[in-house]
């Protein structure tokens with residue numbers, strides 16, 4: 001009786017897979033002992049289903065530990081990075097469980113484990129401990145990944161401040177590249193700075209999702225292209241989402257300052273016009289030197305200053321104010 005039930009259940013699974021394969025135009029993958037993952041016109045089976053026929057844009061994937069071990073995906077939110085990473089993982093899982101896959105062609109070197117660091121970035125509200133979880137998961141990946149593993153890192157470092165985040169993301173990618181086992185990796189980040197990794201690390205390749213600007217609007221084409229995105233469309237997305245016009249304008253201004261040079265001659269981040277290296281990045285983001293002087297003044301307790309101290313302070317602040325005017 002138990003055997004019959006088991007047999008029926010197996011049949012049910014196989015039949016369902018066959019049905020899905022036929023209805024959704026899946027193909028039979030080639031799975032072998034190699035290390036290359038090559039997918040042509042892959043689709044995310046679930047997202048595709050929810051978008052309706054023809055609306056999903058298929059994308060290729062090529063991972064090879066010898067030439068293209070790490071794909072660094074950059075681009076703004078909503079570009080399609082997370083969907084793409086999950087789609088590659090799903091195709092691998094489908095193939096290894098004996099199913100046809102959502103692609104027009106797939107050749108997959110067997111994967112022993114899929115490591116993921118995904119998700120918490122989308123629920124930042126959960127607070128600081130999110131970052132701890134993120135780091136613990138990343139640690140586990142770096143400790144246990146092998147040459148056969150597939151590693152998906154989605155927005156690593158997002159749970160902390162920008163500079164911390166970029167530094168951690170950079171170091172993690174570098175480690176995965178330099179480690180002997182060369183795990184095949186998809187690395188999504190909205191930190192554009194990371195694209196510079198490809199300059200020094202041979203097997204890191206930059207890809208981004210094509211975006212078109214049309215009549216001041218941003219259109220996500222959702223097709224993956226090699227290279228780095230020419231600019232950030234995050235601000236446009238913010239505007240589409242209805243962020244107040246004043247905030248959007250100010251963000252554009254800060255972005256322009258950033259793009260003029262991210263680091264000054266002392267190697268300090270230049271986050272806003274007029275920012276000087278002794279100004280903390282946080283301060284610089286929200287105001288100029290003037291605000292800093294006001295903050296300094298607020299700290300002053302005139303009743304305890306000697307006349308000479310008062311005169312010195314006045315001199316220092318006056319100099320600061322003059323510098324700003326230049």
Ligand SMILES: Nc1ncnc2c1ncn2[C@@H]1O[C@H](COP(=O)(O)OP(=O)(O)O)[C@@H](O)[C@H]1O
Pocket residue numbers: 047051055056057058059075076077078079080081082083084222
């Ligand atoms: N290849 C695609 N074709 C069509 N729509 C897509 C595709 N990839 C993603 N999308 C749509 O875009 C939305 C945002 O994608 P997502 O992967 O979350 O972007 P990101 O991670 O870059 O912020 C998804 O909810 C999905 O509706």
Ligand SMILES: [Mg+2]
Pocket residue numbers: 078081082083154
């Ligand atoms: Mg995402």
